[in-house]
Amino acid sequence: MNRVNCLIVDDEPLASNVLEKYITKLDHLRLVGKAENAVEAFNLLNTHNIDLMFLDIKMPQITGIDFLKSLPNPPMVIFTTAYRDFALDGFEMSALDYLLKPISFERFLKAVSKIPNPPVHKQAPTEISTSDRAYIFVREDKRMKKVFLDDILFIESIKDYVKIITKEGSILTYLKMSYLEDQLPNRLFLRVHKSFIINIHSIQTYSASEIEIDGVIIPIGRHYKQAVHRVLNALML
Template structure:
């Protein structure tokens, strides 16, 4: 996995870099003293993980994440515990307090390397021609056709996959799931919701109707949603 370090403290960067040298599965692509430089780098480079300080000049780590439409996985490295709740609201992987012991750092990295993910490699071996995936539910793998999914809802560290006749709950981050779903069939319309565009019955500026369900459109997603759905308006 590729990663970058964003921190305004040179010593903090050196420590994280030294830790990373001990972990073969992570490749460091860059080190940045502020979020503006990191933002520019991300425009041209794919990164899987950011080790990110919070209190930095020009732009805080929290605000930096909010500027990214599809942010990589994030591990906060900070001297302040006051932002922990807001950090986890942003779906960060972990929150490390400086000075960071190596064993604690390793534990955070393990969460990334072994992050539970839904196996989203499409298959067409069921004879119907429909793509399907398996979602891990407890100790079972539940087969779900993509054409049956109405919408997906994020609830903390879990997602609810809603079909017309059932609800599947699996441990997963919605941001990671979004990266694997086929587009433009699936569209993120809210921080907590992804919908199957093919299942839409009606929509307005505030919500989308899918069968008996009403799914809200997030303020920060409204322009992109209207642009995507407005292509077929006459």
């Protein structure tokens, strides 16, 4: 049996959980991942072989339709939404189907019955052949931009946005600092302040209260001092 690898992209936990329950009932479907926004979805699409995406239309940061338009090699899509007005836009994007919330299991079955047999498999994602450098994708304006982790110097929180300072410049993106902190490897990145995450290897100088990176002085937050000093002391010869 050709199993279909599925990705759920929906910022509503209730709707996402309903789709997960439906997918797990069918032997020919396999849930590979769940994302709450386009950034998470983009990273999953680039690290997993996704055949079918259940894509919500009304999402924060970027709509499902704009997100789909930004993908150079998208998987099959079934749109999900609570708004009937988007149906025409959904079908114009060559979606398999358009599910209106709340989604019944019967309607779900009708939608997934439109999957070709065998399914149209998306080419498995590949890393750059000349490098094993780790990276993430973040949204800049209406595009998703690849950012290599070893290029990042530090990250600064600015209200609802974060500014990613790299060796080549800066990127302003709508993201939560806590999300980035969870995504970045702690062997390379360290939260030193409620507003700053730094690349440990980019440290030029440091003291008990501040760190210097690329000529910028970054404060060490009172609540982070103990953990930061433990890491910094481990770097000492």
